[in-house]
Amino acid sequence: MNSPIGILDSGLGGLSVFNEVQKLMPNESVIYFGDSAWCPYGAREADEIQRRVFKVTDFLLEQGCQLIIIACNSATIAAVEALRAAYPVPFVGMEPGVKPAAAMTQTGTVGVLATEASLAGEKFHRLVTDHSNGVNVITRPCPNFVELVERGELSGTKALGIVEEETLPLLEAGADVLVLGCTHYPFLRPLIEQVAGPDVQILDTGEAVARHVARLMKETVTETSDVLHRIITTGDLDQLKSLFPVLCPEIPLEQVSFSHSHL
Structure with a gap:
């Protein structure tokens, strides 16, 4: 091998x-x-x-x-x-794709979905400071997303409700790009896209x-x-x-x- x-x-x-x-x-x-x-x-x-x-x-x-x-x-x-x-x-x-998201946004607002540890770390704050280019970066910790994936709950009413709860506040704040800041989250991408709609871009770094x-x-x-x-x-x-x-x-x-x- x-x-x-x-x-x-x-x-x-x-x-x-x-x-x-x-x-x-x-x-x-x-x-x-x-x-x-x-x-x-x-x-x-x-x-x-x-x-x-x-x-x-x-x-x-x-x-x-x-x-x-x-x-x-x-x-x-x-x-x-x-x-x-x-x-x-x-x-x-891995790091959240703040830099490419900042280049993609039309509204000037980017939403980052991530874990508590990722959002609290100095590395993430440096990333935003260095690469947001004046774009408004808003964040949302989503521990329930990890639990959904670990249980294999990638669809259904319950999973959709959790995705709506975490995603809608970012959309309501004007985000037109959502960064998936955890490697678990791409498995929920179909639900996130369903909630966000066709005008919102979804970005992950895998x-x-x-x-x-x-x-x-x-x-x-x-x-x-x-x-x-x-x-x-x-x-x-x-x-x-x-x-x-x-x-x-x-x-x-x-x-x-x-x-x-x-x-």
Whole structure:
């Protein structure tokens, strides 16, 4: 097997990035680690997230990963700079697409849907300061979005009601671009588009991250037969297996357990 790309997330949301990487780099093996037992990261303290992410990183490096994508905005904010300082492999983080959204808006107002940890972090505030270009950036923490995806509730009246509750205040404030600031949220994109209507643009960064990874790896198209994808979780296997036909092509699901003593 060629040395894999590692992808880590607090749960299942990073599968949206996994899918983009698969599409763009079909000849690269990928190991996905979803820490569903600790999901959501976005409600935890930054130092706790960082300790956990270091532990997951150690595991992925033991599997031979040549590059690691932090497919979680909260984990990126809490840990990516420390990871880059501590390990020799490249790390690619996630950040809300404030800069492209600011260039797209016609009303001068951009809405950002994200987790509490992402919105509270200094990294996000620097991002807005440096790249909003005078555009009004309004934010909305949406912890219920993560819970919907982790349960596989991607449609239906209840899910639609939650999406309306979180999205409508941004639309009422004049936002004509909505930034999906968490990798779980693209799985709710059809509902968000339904609520927002055709005149509102929806922006997520999964595809852009995959392109950046391809550039870092200087991806070339080659014929290979030893591509192997693995999906590893700390969550409940029986629950997660029922979700995978919805979230991701079927790949054998593995389980690992990290005790509190490992933190």
